[in-house]
Amino acid sequence: MLADVKQWLKEEPRQAATLGLSALALALSFCGVRFGPVDPAWLAVLLCGLPIVREGAEGLFTRFDIRADVLVSLALIAAVIIGEIFAAGEVAFIMQLGALLEARTVARARAGIERLVHLTPRTARRLAAGGTESVIPAEAVRVDDVLRVLPGETVPVDGVILTGQTAIDQSVMTGESLPVDKAPGDEVSSGTVNQFGAFDMRAVRVGEDSALQRMIRLVQSADAGKAKIVRLADRWATWIVLTALIAAVGTWIVTGEVLRAVTVLVVFCPCALVLATPTAIMAAIGNATRHGVLIKEGDALERLARVRTVAFDKTGTLTCGTPGVARIHSILPDLAPDELLRLTAAAEERSEHPLGKAIVRHFRESGQPAATAEDFRMLPGRGVSARVEGREVLAGNAALLAERGVSLPPELESAAQEARAEGQALVLAALDGKAAGFVALADDVRPTAGEALSGLQRCGVETVLLTGDSEAAAQAVARRLPVHEVRAHCLPEDKLQWIARREAAGQPVCMIGDGINDAPALKSALVGVAMGGVGSDIAVDAADMALVQDDIRELPHIFALARRMMRTIVCNLSFSLILNFAAIFLAMTGLLSPVSGALVHNAGSVLVIVNSALLLHWQARRSAQ
Known part of the structure; x- marks a missing residue:
């Protein structure tokens, strides 16, 4: 949050200065400070209020769009007419603060799309007919080009593996927590990461047709097509404004008293209506923040x-997003599961594969004494082999064991199928040329x-x-x-x-x-x-x-907080409308003066704020129940 504030101060110095000066002026006015006959709150009215009045006038006279800006503009003008300068400055400050927060949100969304664009690979390694390798811009890759991807590099375009075996981190595209083994003939997508083992690939989809570019367009189109909810105050603004203006003009025509007409506009000054939604939202946001949201x-x-x-x-x-050992299954009578884990972890000690690293991590957490591996060999796309305490250990997939002539007995096949049905990834183990069992890994719930x-x-x-x-x-x-x-x-x-x-x-x-x-x-x-x-x-x-x-x-x-907040907003709006229309009626009959009218709408604002403040602690009690 502090970083966001610093970034805002750097990027938007004018808005920061405007709100800062307005807040200071309101604080001085609230404390009773005056500069001769001038109320400091005038600064907030000028800095924050004039832009609102200008936007409201433009919307009203150019598009005939009566929204909350028109409401607030009338509130500001009425408050200034009767000398309620602090109230006018306060409303203007709150509205400008809300507009700033909305603008910062849009900027954040745009920054997210920019980060996604930065994931696009910048270069690719293209192989010429003679085997010569050259580094070219990723956008220069053409369909059917042969590319080489080294360990740790990002796949530049969509394609098919020609030679080499590896494991690909596809979480960018699919969200899979475990890397996926790839061999010749398998497809790879742009933006995914080669975990280990170099491979050559043929480009199939390049440029705007690649998987990563399609996802970038999805984010951009989703952002553009997401409709914003119209504020409740905006929905009701047209009818409220027309009602108040008709009442004021009608009072003037019928009674011939300008004071009564001005009083109608004063009591209409919708401070409570303007504060009804933002105060409830601010209280709910404060509540959510205390709960880590x-x-x-x-x-x-x-x-x-x-x-x-x-x-x-x-x-x-x-x-949890990371693989962990879920099951250790041994089929040898003289080999306990803990011993199988110890030998497998020793063989995987120097493995670069995430599953091998997970096995080693699990073994270290068990506190067992470690074994030392010799003659370690990394076999990309298949597994590892090593000699541990004089025994030959194989740890990998079924292809590795078949390659070394190790057959899987029916008991092991059945247990392996059961584990795979649970969504677990298997590391099969063999000792001295004989199948020993497996270590199953899964992403824990x-x-x-x-x-x-x-x-x-x-x-x-x-x-x-x-x-x-x-x-x-x-x-x-x-x-x-x-x-x-x-x-x-x-x-x-x-x-x-x-x-x-x-x-x-x-x-x-x-x-x-x-x-x-x-x-x-x-x-x-x-x-x-x-x-x-x-x-x-x-x-x-x-x-x-x-x-x-x-x-x-x-x-x-x-979820419960959001629904409670909406009930609070509806309650606030209903109360403020009832109060305003009751005050309008009293003003039309001459029972309220401009001064008493100002007191009425200020009292309504206080009650709305108090009701919204109840949200700060409501959910904590609700959760306990």
């Missing part, structure tokens, strides 16, 4: 109150996920799992959590289409995710919620909210 969009909670379907990404959202989804369902919200992972991995998670619907193998455009279909059917969607591949869906959904801790910067920028500590238990809290 950062609200980035001013109207995000207003939109969230309408949501009845929540779509979750799997990896990093409902799961977050301990708080069940509680979060159950809480959402109690709120009447349908929960859906949208993931780029396999059907088996998705169903394995769904069996452990209360999920209504599961959709696997979802690319970014698939998630976008699913959300579009739901919202076209009148079912607003909240999307919750953490990865770059979730950015289009987060931007397209009515409300996007990103995991602020493990989530990518692009996902956080695309979302309307962020869970700072990745605690999804707070989701039911936020």
Whole structure:
């Protein structure tokens, strides 16, 4: 948050100076400071109020668009006429602060798209007919060019592997937590990362046709097509303004007393109406912040109150996002699971593969004495081999064991199929040329996920799992959590289409995710919620909210808070309207003077603020219940 403030001060010095000076002037006015006959609040009226009056006049006279700006302009003029300078400056300051926050949100969204664009590879290694390698700009790659991708490099375009075996981190495109082994004939996508092992590939889709460029366009189109909710005050503005003006003019014509007409405009001065929504939103945002939820969009909670379907990404959202050992299975009578883990971890000690690293990490956490490996060999796309305490250890996939002449007995095949059905990745192990068992790895479900989804369902919200992972991995998670619907193998455009279909059917969607591949869906959904801790910067920028500590238990809290906030806003608006129209009637009959009218609308503003402030602690008590 401090970084955002510093960036704003650097980029928008004029707005910062305007709001700073206005806040200081209002503080001096509130404390009773005067510079001769001049109220310091005049500075806030001039700096913040004049732009509002100008915009309201332009909208009214050029587009006949009566919105909240017209309401506020009339409020400012009426307040100045009766000498309520502080009230005029206060309303103008609040409105300009809200406009600034909205502008900063738009800038953040644009920054998120720029970060996504920066993921696009800048160069590629092209192989000539004679085998000569040259580095060229990625945009110069043409279809059927042969490219080489080294370990740690990003795949420059979409293509097919010709030679070499490796594992690819596809989380950018699919969100999969585990790397995917690739061999000749397999497809690779631009933007994905080669984990280890060099390979040659043939370019198939280049430039604007590549997968990463398509996702960038998805984010941009989703951002452009996402409609903003019209503020309640804007919806009612036309009728309120016309009613007040007709009442003032009618009073003047009927009674012939200008004072009564001015009093009507004074009591109409909609301070309570203007404050009804922003004060409730500010209180709700403060409440959410205390619970580790950062609200980035001013109207995000207003939109969230309408949501009845929540779509979750799997990896990093409902799961922890990193592979962990889920099961150790030994088929040798004289080999305990702990011993199999010890030998396998020793063989994987120098492995670059994420699954091998996960096995080593799990073994170190167990506290067992480590073994030393010799003759270590990394076999890209298959696994590793090593000699551990005089025994030959193989650790990898079925292709590695078949290559070394190791057959898998039916018992091991059956157990392996069962583990794969649970969405687990397997590292098969062999000792001295004989199958020994396997280590199964999976992305663990977050301990708080069940509680979060159950809480959402109690709120009447349908929960859906949208993931780029396999059907088996998705169903394995769904069996452990209360999920209504599961959709696997979802690319970014698939998630976008699913959300579009739901919202076209009148079912607003909240999307919750953490990865770059979730950015289009987060931007397209009515409300996007990103995991602020493990989530990518692009996902956080695309979302309307962020869970700072990745605690999804707070989701039911936020849903209940949003609905309570909307009830508070409706209550505030209803009260302010009833008060205004009652005061207008009294002013028309001459029972209220301009001074007493000013007191009435100030009292209404205070009551609205007090009612909104109750939101600061309401949800904490509600959660406890």
